[in-house]
Amino acid sequence: MKRFVFDLDGTLLTGSFDFEHEYFKTVYKDEAGRLFDKMGEYLDEYERTYPRYSNDTLAYFLTTKSGLVFNDKIINGWCDAMSVVPDKIEDNIFELLEHLKSKDCSLAVLTNWYGKTQIPRLEKAGMLDYFDEVYTGDMVLKPHKKSYLMAMDRFAKEECVFIGDNVDKDYIGPRACGMESVLYDKNNDHHESLVKVKNMRELIKKY
Template identity: 35%
Template sequence: MKNYDAVVFDMDGVIFDSERAIMECWIEQAEKMGMEFMEEHFHACIGVNLQKTREIMLKAYGEDFPFDEFDKQASALFHAKYDGGRLPIKSGVREILDYLKSSNKKIALATSTKKTSVIRRLSEAGLLEYFDEIVTGDMVTHSKPHPEIYLFACEKIGVKPEDAYAIEDSYNGIRSATSGGLRTIMVPDILPANDEMHELAETILNDLNEVIEYLDKM
C-alpha cells in the first residue's frame, strides 16, 4: 500500500470529546428558550462552520430565530463548563501525535471551529506544539463538505492531498476530505458510520489507537 507524508486531523470529536459537550450546552440553552428537537438539528450542524450552522438553524426554526443570541448563550455555557483545560481529550490523541512526530510525518489540523477557540483549546491541553499548520473555519470561504479546508491544509504543509490521510468523525468532514483527494479514516463519534461513509472512507476504526495500528502497516 502507498506510503503517506502527512495526517490532517479534524478537532471536535477527533482530538477532543467536545461534540457531546457542545450538544449538551445547545440542548440546555434550547430548553431555556422553549425550543424543541435541538439534538436533531445539532446533528445536521456537526462538521460545518458558523455561517453554515446559522443557515441550518434559520431553516429549522425560521428566519426570525435569534441565532446569534442562542450561539452566544450556548457558548457561554460551554466555556463555563470546559475552559481551563477541562475539555476531555479523546483516547489515543497524545499517542498518535507522538507516533507521527517520531515517524517524521507532517501534522495539520482542519477544523470548522474558529481560530481563537482552536488555539485556546489546544494550548490548554498542551497539544498546540504538535501541529505544523492549523486551518480553521474562519480562514476559508467554504464550509465542509466543500474540500477547501483540506486542500488549504495540504498546501500549507507542502504535501499533495493524495499523500495525506484525513482523520474525521463527521459525515461532512469525510465528504470534504474525500472530495479533496485525501485518504480518509473515519473514527465515528456521535454519528455512526452509514453506507455512504463506508463507501467514501478508506477504513472505519473505533479509536485513535486503532488508527496507529493501521498506519503502522503502511
C-alpha cells in the same frame, strides 16, 4: 505519508454538549430544548450552504430557521460558553501524535467551528503545539472542496491522510479530493467496507 489532518470534535476531543444546552436556556428559556434538539441539523445545513461561519450570516440563517432571535452578542456568548466545555481526550491520541511527530510528519486540524472556541480547547488539552496549522470554521468549512485543499497546504494529495469521525465530512470529502482518509469509528457504527479504526493505536501500526 507526510501530512495528517485531524477533525477535532469526536476525533481528538469529545466535549460535553450540556454546556451548549445550558447556554441556550439562559438565552431562550423554555424554547431552549426545542432549539438544542434541532441545532445539529441546522448547522449541518449551514455548513453545506455557506463557505464559512460568520456571525452575520449565521445569525440570519438561525433566526430564519428557528424563529428565535440570534445576533452577534448571542453567538459570541455561545462561542465563549463552548470554549470552556469539559473535554474528554480520545484514547491513545497522545501516543499517536507523538508517534507521528517522531516520524517527522506535519500535523494539522480541520474543524467546523469558530477558532475562538476550538483553539482554547486544544490548548487546554495540551494538544495545540502538536499542530502546524489549525483551520477553523470561520476560515473554511467541510465538506467544501476548498477546505481539504487548504488543509493539504504545501503537500501533494498523495502525501496526506485525513482522520475523523464523520463519514461525509471526514471520509468521503477528503477522498473526493484525492486524499487518503481513515474513519475513526470507536463504537463500530459504520459498515465494514470503510477504511476505519476503532482505536487510535491501530493508526500507529498502520503509519
